[in-house]
Amino acid sequence: MQAAQTQQEIFNRRLPIVIIGMIVASGYLLLQLVGFQAIAPEVANELRPNYNRNIRLAAARGIIYDHSGQRLAENTVEYRIGISPNLVSDKRRVATQLAAILRLDELATYEKINSAEPWVLLTPRVSAEIGQQVEALDLQAIDIEKIPRRSYPQGTLAAQIIGFVGGDLQGYYGIEGYYQDQLTGRIREEVVSDIPFDLPDDQTPDEGSNIYLTLDRDIQYLIESELALAIAETGATGGTYIVMNPRTGDILAMASWPSFDPNAYANVEANVWRNPAISDEYEPGSVMKVLTVAGALDREVITPDFTYVDQGELAVGGIVVKNWDLRAHGVVDVRGILVDSLNVGAATVSLKMGHEAFYAAMDAFGIGRPTRVNLEGEASGTMYIPGDPEWSESNLGTNSFGQGVTVTPLQMLAAVSAIANDGLMMQPNLVARVIDGDRVIESQPTFLRRAISPEAAHIVTDMMVSVINDNDSLDNGAGVPGYTVAGKTGTAEIPSPIGYESNAWIMTFVGFLPADDPQVAILIKLDRPTTGRWASQVVAPRFRRLAERLVVMMEIPPDDVRHALEANAGVVGG
């Protein structure tokens, strides 16, 4: 009885302890359950120790190459270095090491490392070499951010085509501006876990596309050298050279003066960043006569046998059009209009066409509309047509020989290239291929429209060959021995608010060769040269000098060899 009493007392003492223990255990389990299931994820993240950190993966901008794979624009890396002071155990030693590598004051570095801030910037930019030395220390507290920097290894070469990348990492002008979206990679924010069991992510950022241009850097160097020489020799204030494949519209080289170094773009005035070859409009002068005659022949308004009596002047819409030499040339045929570059002849043809046919022909050649070349900042040129308030009847006469109408150098070359390409207008193009990761996007020649018939194109080409071969005014000649060259000069006055400037001209030469199978079309334009009055004196010799170098570089054989090769094995490629 006593034992049973004792056992009952023990039981009574233990029971509350067991019940309390079970309640506490159940409560704990319940709390854990709520913690896992019911608490919002963001609250749970706040409560949980922070084993994750965000990192910013800056993507590399795409590289720009010339057609043979030479780098025109690339990326170099600079480092931004910071430190988390609370993760540094031996602050004095780390300060000494970092100060030596980063060439900082040791005491100032120590003060930064000893601060109570969670993160301190040590240096905003150091070279890759120094950055790698810091990386080699392998200190967990150091935060190294790689900052991409755009670099242009060729310096000033093709600067106006490439453009540049500003401090905001945006591309401006040229290819950098036009292909900003493709070139720039995507900056990615990623969460990185410090838990050793979590599989590390492959932190490769989404890099930008690489772009291969149609540009040939050797030809580019050649025309830039020739342009600089021409500027020095003629006293011109500016100029443009363009070399293009008339069959495909591929631009092989394009240079304007003055230029700049994209590595130091801020050292020049902003207007130098523009590419005058696509953004400067000018009155083309007599080169326009080629388009007038081509349009008239294509529309059968005239035939190759067409003649007129040149009296030296012609009244059109209240103004009097005169020849450049102020002379009457008597009976002149169509070929004579181009060979002797007669304004009266061109105006006679345009009047015979009428404004509807004339402006339709000019539109077919792309006058007054952008070429849609893949470069930023292209101008469209200006051509007033009937119905525009600025248009008058006299425009029909003056536009025929390149006055009262403006074009860009590339527009003019594209139009003449259509004649070289059997009348087919190709879109000027600077990009050969875009490589986006594993995808290669090859650029194909883009056919815009038929400007004139093949027959009309061949007749006009033949006339342009006569311009080179039969023209006494081409003092030093534009022809290249052994090659048939087709071309046309243009000497245009420069319009001002009160008419035209006196003693200032823009001189151009547009031509292509070999005339019967054109492989290269060239435009040379010099602004305000002071060593001659006519393009035939100033620009034509420079065309010849350039063409002579190009046939060597592009391995274009002389006509007799080419014809022999063609007879032997078909078409010869340049």
Place this chain on the structure above:
Amino acid sequence: MRTPTQDWLGHALRNTTWRWRQQTLALGVLGLFVAVIIGALYLTQAASIATLNRQLQDLISERNRLEQSNEQIRSEIAQLRTVFRLRSRALELGFVEAQRDQIEYLVIEGYNPNRQTTQLQVEREGEANLPAYDETFGGWLQQQWDNFTRQFQDFSQSGGS
């Protein structure tokens, strides 16, 4: 006055004996052994994953460093191959520009410069290097055992040194 629930609980606790039974002890020891085995396997696996992840991280870092190093070298090559530098170097070495009249083109009978070319089929690297999957359960167990013994060996070696 006692309720039926109190009776049931009191009866259950009253019958509880506080002495160890041999069978219970054996079961406990067995449970503990199984728990130790599972724990050891878990720790081995976790250590193995952590080690592999660390190695992977090192490899990724090394790859990134090498890629950057390559890029730097490519950049240096581009600097050395600029047309300005090549041209001046060629002139220093005595090269001269070929002139148009110095070039002789040869017409070879029957030679077609636009002849057809044959493109070789290149095996894709990723597919060619894929290892065959031949893992078995026995192999996996053997791998776990090897990992387990290596952990102990590493531990005893580090402890002894």
